[in-house]
Amino acid sequence: MAPFIPMESPMYLVANSTDGKLSVCQDAVVMLTSIDQPLVVVALVGKYRTGKSFLLNRLAKRNTGFAIASSVQSQTKGIWMWCLPHPCLPEHCMVLLDTEGLGDVEKGDDSNDNKIFALAVLMSTMLVYNSKGTIDQQALQDINYVTELTQLIKTNSKTDNEHGDNFMEYFPRFVWTVRDFTLELKISGKTVTADQYLENALKLKTGSSKKAKQYNLPRECLRYYFRSRNCFVFDCPGNKKILQNIATVDDSELESDFVETCNAFCEFIYTTAEKKTIPGCGGKLVTGETFAQLLNTYVDILSSGKHAFLDKVIQSLAETENEKAVEEAIQCYEKLMKQVILPMDTVEELNQIHEKSNKESFDIFLKRALGERMKHQDKLQDTIKTIFDDYCQRNVKASENKCINLLMELFGEIENKFKIDGYAKPGGYSEYVKDRNHAENTYRLTTQKGVKAKEILTEFLDQKRTQAESIRMMDQSLTDHERKMEAENDKGAMMELHKSAMEQQMQVMKEAMDALVRSNKENMKQLEERMRMEAKADREEKEKIKAAKLKEAERLKQEGSRCSIC
Known part of the structure; x- marks a missing residue:
């Protein structure tokens, strides 16, 4: 695979046609397939004209890249992608x-917006929701896309009893960025952090009235779908002229508090956004090829109008x-194995190459294989085994040909x-035996005859x-008795040769079988070790999810509230 070449600029990843149909751009698939490094995926979503592209360009450490609009029209359609070396890893x-700006008045298609939002959630490890002003009831109503996720996504295909906190295993971390924030970060007269400001805004109302349920629903979704949540509030970067040219102005022309928050936000993303893994697969890291496959699967499912059952998606993957x-x-x-030069002088040589080749190939299998792989x-x-058996047969044939030609x-x-009757004379037999013994000895001393040397x-x-x-x-010159004795000697010598040849062939077969048994045992040993590592990773991930759920339950208890979706 060719080395990953960082992209100079973003490229179209998911096209959004005028009729609302989503499709994955094949040029992007080609690019992704060339990336065999682990991915950290950060997606920005939010209403159009809230400055998402500016923040992404800051994360890319560039002034330009993603299109930044200076008009009231949305510039981004579908989803654009920029692949870069990670700044810290x-x-x-x-x-x-x-992502395409949500709530675009020119589009007026909530279902299309919901799919864009769902894709951003499913494909990212850090989801950043960008909005303007404050986190108030209107802002939480504007993020109604999160409440629609269950209409598109299910975690388990075997049950209809979907718990909201089941999504934590599959969903990314959540960050809310609030632009043009003009309020003081105070609650009941006390200074708070941006994270505390978000937590206060997500408190639930008590009661079971329809109004309370409508109020609580987006808050419950944010609290129980995402394993962590953070907030950054940004002052206005400057006057109207600066806003219109923000892509080209120097940091020195921007408000210092705005620049400081931008830097803190970028540092947080760099150090906190996690590597993308496949849930339930022992922390298996996602590379570009796997990412493209997942994206194609999700786009096909969402375009079909069916639920994306996440367990089925993982099974299919x-x-x-x-x-x-x-x-x-x-x-x-x-x-x-193609490096083997036949015939091998001993069966051990071929077996050793097989065992080494088997180990390396099985390493490759384990690195890529997921889930149940028996x-x-x-x-x-x-x-x-079939390939090895073929090499054993070819080794035998090569040995046969070499030995026959040599003899x-x-x-x-x-x-x-x-x-020409050269031995038809007195003493001819003795001369023949001498010549035959010399030829045999020369044959025996010749190396690299292979595994059929004695048999041939x-x-x-x-x-x-x-x-x-x-x-x-x-x-x-020979008497009848001498002829009889010579015949007996030849017969005895042939019997010894037959016995030795049979022993050699039995040894060859035994060693080949032993090599297969050893390689299979090594495979099982490697598999068991890999499964232990993956089981440990799964346990650790489950513990993290469990801790997040317990933390949320404790918060609810302190608030005196109860969640209705979990």
């Missing part, structure tokens, strides 16, 4: 998402990723001499027994 990619993990592992194994692991092991060469002179020699000499018998019979 080496070998990580920060993905900035600029796991199935696809595990298939790809098998493919990559097999490619790795085949590439490493089915795919079995498929990988079966495929590797034909070494016994060539003996064959020629036999054809045995078969070859078996075929020459008639020749040897013929020469013995022609040698007039």
